Amino acid sequence: MIAEIGLAALWLAAALAVLQMLAGAAALRSIDGSVHPLAVYARPAAIVQAVLAVLAFIMLLRAFAITDLSIKLVATNSHSMKPFIYKITGTWGNHEGSMLLWVGVLALAGGLLAGFEKRLPDRTMGATLAVQGFIAIGFYAFLLLSSNPFERLPVPAAEGIGLNPLLQDIGLAIHPPTLYAGYVGLSVAFSLAMGALLTREVNPNFARAMRPWVLGAWVLLTLGITAGSYWAYYELGWGGWWFWDPVENASLMPWLAATALMHSVSVLAARDALRTWTIMLGVLAFSMSMLGTFLVRSGVLTSVHAFAVDPERGAFILALLLIYIGGAFTIFALRASAVAEGKRFAAMSREGALVFNNVMLSAILAIVLLGTLYPLLAEAFDARVSVGPPYFNPASAIFAIPMFLVMAVGPLLRWKEDKPARVLFEMLAIATVLIAVLVAVAITGDYPLLPVLGLGLAAALALAAFLPLRGRKLARVPVAVWGMVLAHFGVAVSLLGMASEGAFTEERLAAVAPGDTVKVGDWVITLQGVAPVAGPNWTAIEARVAARQGDGAAVMLAPQARNFWSPAQATSESALLTRWDGQLYAVIGTQTPDGRWQLRVWWKPFVTFIWYGGLLIALGGVLAIIGRVQVDVKRRKAAELGEDRRAGLADLVPEPAE
């Protein structure tokens, strides 16, 4: 019954998406004054569609929660003995379920847009909803026709196959939902950009409407990527937090586009400049999301994280990409030249700095795209190449370094035009910090170039993030500016974590017997013993490891080598010890023939800053949203007050003769 309700809800939602698209398109045809009768259905259609799609998702959740083994998806991905939390999160730990989450977020975003966005002209709103509906139709079709999550088994299974043990982790509860909310949320930015382009409404008013949607999606995407990175770091067992793997890049590319978009839309809102850029980035961001969905699910690229490798489904998604991305880029090419030139600005100005950084971000996006797709291109010519960190790191650094330097100075510049002399003191301060740190690190040891540059830039950026506050009354600084300060500071913190981990990590590998010690950093690690333990759906050998720093007390760590039985799989559960200045990472391996155990320990200085930085960035974004909403509410109140006053005044004063 649950499954049938869910499926019916999906079909209804799809039908409503059609209505939404037609109604929105009808609004486009309204010519001053007379509204097409169909147009009024666009908003309600979007809202009800959202409710239905979410309902469908809840039905699937319920099916997993009660382990309804008559549903094929549950039978192939769940197990009655799985801990309850993992039964729930397992709903999206597979292709069909995660695709339903994808579509659910798409519908929800459209519904929220329809319900809350009142600032745009009706024609633009109509076009926007039409585009949103149009996209939804394609993905409903994909779900219903080729990836039906509610498919029933002719005979209910006796027991499920179980969920991949690596996914039986709290990370699955956080990473996919936030990630999807982020990059599918960018669909709203896409629809808004298309709507504005189609109705020639690219102006500050439109930008002000678009901004919170971009910020919201961007914050969620930042959280999603941060969560995914940390999850991979502690789950996979070798302490890697980023590998430039195709699936990882698939989430980074929308983020890069969204970051550029976010800055661009702010410029459009504040200064009525960068019109074409903003539209292009709006279209590009969600296009990257859809491209990522294709790369991850089609199997054209090899990846540690790839799932649901299915060329047929891949072909379906590619067809959708052709329609949506191809269509959007075509309309852009045809219409963009009609977008009027925005206001002028000098090279040395805040707009100039933002243009520079947009170009840098776009270049990094292009490089990540090239590196990710290159093995595919090579394969077409029967060559097999691997493109990994040794390529991506330096290639993106070429553009990232100038970007960080300009990012340090940009917020200090005035809009429209500024003189270098005015910010000379700040620039010197930043340069001093940068050079001092670079020299200090270079002197103390022989470290690789990029991490050293990263350390210097991180220090410089950390200072630069707070410089815009210089000379201002802190209590009167707008919340949105605090958001910018915090977000930029978060970038510095994250960069510090990445550079520090790259330069200062120490690793010790040893075969140890109980009682043996290993030294790493200024820690002394002692293996006390190894014993078997059992969990709800696994058995493991657990090592008891004592870690002591200098004269401090010993802390116990318990890394495990686990064996799950349904499905049969071995995993390595790392043990982490977090201090303010770094993290100890311990992994227990197999036993050597002479009875000793393979112990692998890392000391990673400041590695946690990578994810703290990510959280700070997201928090900065949240503050920016709050700040903008505050300003918006104030402005609206002031406008209303002005209206009231004017109305009152009009009653007293007779109309002057025209």
Next chain:
Amino acid sequence: MIRALAVLLLAMLSLPAAGQDALPPAPYAYTQLEDPALEAKATALMHTLRCLKCQSQSIADSDAPMAGDMRHQVRSRILAGEEPEAVRAWLIERYGDYVSYSPEVSQTTWPLFVVPALLALGALLVLVRRLGRSRADETAAEGDAA
């Protein structure tokens, strides 16, 4: 992001081999070199070599027996005095570019190196046109207003 990592382990266990051997790992598979400088060189190299039995991991990160054997080769050769690039070349000679995560400039990979250069050039052009032109128009506008 971490979906069906079962594929990873399946890949390790499957085609063409479908079982696990009983022998211990190679001597240098899980033992570091004594000299920290040599070990650092070896580790840096291992992070850029691909595990051929895995979906996409470096040999430094993989527990597959073959990855261990490759680590043994890397460490033994560096201990014997070979340069990391020579060891990489030795592996590429046997498995092709696929085994190295660091693409070398060649007939098959030249776009990877040309494109960033073109991007830098393109970025410069865009910036000069966008920011340069604006300045010229700015002064022209001021001239008109004066």
Next chain:
Amino acid sequence: MNASGTPSRLRWWMWLPLALFAFFAGLAGYMLTQEKEQFVKSTMVGKPLPAFALPPAFEGRPGAANTDFQGGKPRLLNIWASWCLPCIAEAPQLEALKAQGVEIIGIAIRDRPEDVARFLERHGNPYTRIGADEISAVQLELGSSGVPETFVIGADGTIRYQHIGDIRPEHVALLKAELEKAQ
């Protein structure tokens, strides 16, 4: 309305995203139709057999060295292991090749003598020599990335052909042909 800017100059780069996307879509579409390359091929085909000398894998046969492939006739080099399931499947085909007069020299990867002996007892022994490669050193030298694999080695000691995976009945004729070619 467009300012005194240059509409025609603007227009060409606005088509760039579409052009790039079209290129990508074409590439992706084409690759979706292609079989995904599952195996990593050796790039040593055409090159001389690297020097190696392996101890015997078990008592019943001598060890293997690259010099064993010099002179006389082309031979097969079979990379296998007792713990490899497809090796069981290809045992009859190896016997068939041996019956046709082909000399097969084996290299057992990461195997213990007792396991090798047990495997050969159960599934037959088509090898004239078997080398024990306990740390996959020779396997890496050859550019082999798994078991089972079979190489055709010419009479002059050059690697002529690589067959990845177990030898199915239909591959027997293929390998015979490659051996003929290598004369």
